[in-house]
Amino acid sequence: MDSNKRPESMARITTLELANAFIEEQVTAIRKQVGDKKVLLALSGGVDSSVVAALLIKAIGRQLVCVHVNHGLMRKGESEQVIEVFGKALDANLIYVDATDRFLDLLAGVAEPEKKRKIIGGEFIKVFDEEASKLEGISFLAQGTIYPDILESKGVKAHHNVGGLPEGMQFELVEPVKLLYKDEVRVVGEALGLPHGMVYRQPFPGPGLGVRCLGAITRDRLHALREADAILREEFDLAGLAEHVWQYFIAVPDFKSVGVRNDARYEGWPAIIRAVNTTDAMTATIEEIPYAVLHKITSRITHEVEGINRVLYDLTPKPIGTIEWE
Numbered sequence: 641m642d643s644n645k646r647p648e649s650m651a652r653i654t655t656l657e658l659a660n661a662f663i664e665e666q667v668t669a670i671r672k673q674v675g676d677k678k679v680l681l682a683l684s685g686g687v688d689s690s691v692v693a694a695l696l697i698k699a700i701g702r703q704l705v706c707v708h709v710n711h712g713l714m715r716k717g718e719s720e721q722v723i724e725v726f727g728k729a730l731d732a733n734l735i736y737v738d739a740t741d742r743f744l745d746l747l748a749g750v751a752e753p754e755k756k757r758k759i760i761g762g763e764f765i766k767v768f769d770e771e772a773s774k775l776e777g778i779s780f781l782a783q784g785t786i787y788p789d790i791l792e793s794k795g796v797k798a799h800h801n802v803g804g805l806p807e808g809m810q811f812e813l814v815e816p817v818k819l820l821y822k823d824e825v826r827v828v829g830e831a832l833g834l835p836h837g838m839v840y841r842q843p844f845p846g847p848g849l850g851v852r853c854l855g856a857i858t859r860d861r862l863h864a865l866r867e868a869d870a871i872l873r874e875e876f877d878l879a880g881l882a883e884h885v886w887q888y889f890i891a892v893p894d895f896k897s898v899g900v901r902n903d904a905r906y907e908g909w910p911a912i913i914r915a916v917n918t919t920d921a922m923t924a925t926i927e928e929i930p931y932a933v934l935h936k937i938t939s940r941i942t943h944e945v946e947g948i949n950r951v952l953y954d955l956t957p958k959p960i961g962t963i964e965w966e
């Protein structure tokens with residue numbers, strides 16, 4: 641039997657009851673596969689790796705070693721949440737690596753989008769590899785592969801994903817959610833007690849804010865982007881938009897315009913809001929955000945974020961605009 645093929649008889653996991661049955665089944669299977677050996681997992685804090693982590697912690701506790709690499713391109717509060725949820729609440733064996741300086745130093749002056757992606761992906765593998773080689777007795781590598789990844793493995797997503805297996809690393813794989821669709825992974829995550837916000841969060845590209853801080857990344861503009869993005873997320877939550885808009889974020893280009901603040905000339909970057917709906921990310925439509933919400937976001941960002949003096953709303957569907965700006 642092909643273990644990468646979802647059996648037709650497998651029911652869609654839509655309820656807590658079905659999720660619990662899946663969890664029990666997987667806990668047994670993981671214990672059987674792993675025995676008393678150690679398992680390594682790159683924990684990004686995204687939905688898939690978080691659910692795999694929680695499942696493995698339930699099955700084998702501290703035999704799981706989670707490595708969270710903060711590449712300095714996370715959204716505000718994300719690495720902190722990983723530490724809070726996994727390091728503290730679930731008592732995971734968590735190694736936190738703040739590699740911000742390594743990534744930002746390498747990216748300094750690099751403006752070309754694909755080059756930026758390659759640097760981020762390559763450095764991620766390097767940092768993970770370095771951490772892994774410091775550990776002893778690791779026999780398995782866990783991955784948050786989900787069923788669409790298997791179905792699309794020759795398609796777009798393969799080159800999208802940051803990370804992967806460092807060359808020369810010989811581990812057996814543990815992929816407990818590889819036959820699940822995203823909605824099922826979320827139901828399982830909630831059944832495992834992960835925070836709702838973590839399990840239902842919007843997709844976030846592997847290179848993170850790196851592809852939203854357009855052109856050559858600078859620390860001050862990256863900081864402004866992160867703060868503006870946090871305000872956007874807060875206001876979308878308050879307005880009830882977070883529940884139904886598929887993906888929303890800020891991009892900050894690397895040019896300034898003239899503005900005025902406190903009666904003085906104030907040059908700053910524009911913050912561009914992108915908020916789209918889609919089912920498969922191949923095409924996307926624009927969310928109609930109430931003007932009152934847009935005004936509030938504009939006012940907060942221009943008053944609270946140092947360096948930003950304008951807020952723009954991107955009205956371009958995909959095609960012709962891609963979802964990300966680069």
Ligand code: XMP
Nearest residue numbers: 800801802843844845846847921962963964
């Ligand atoms: P585009 O910009 O191609 O994006 O319309 C489609 C979806 O893919 C996400 N995306 C990425 N995800 N690594 C990822 O893991 C990447 O390099 C990357 N680029 C785009 C994007 O956020 C959207 O959801």
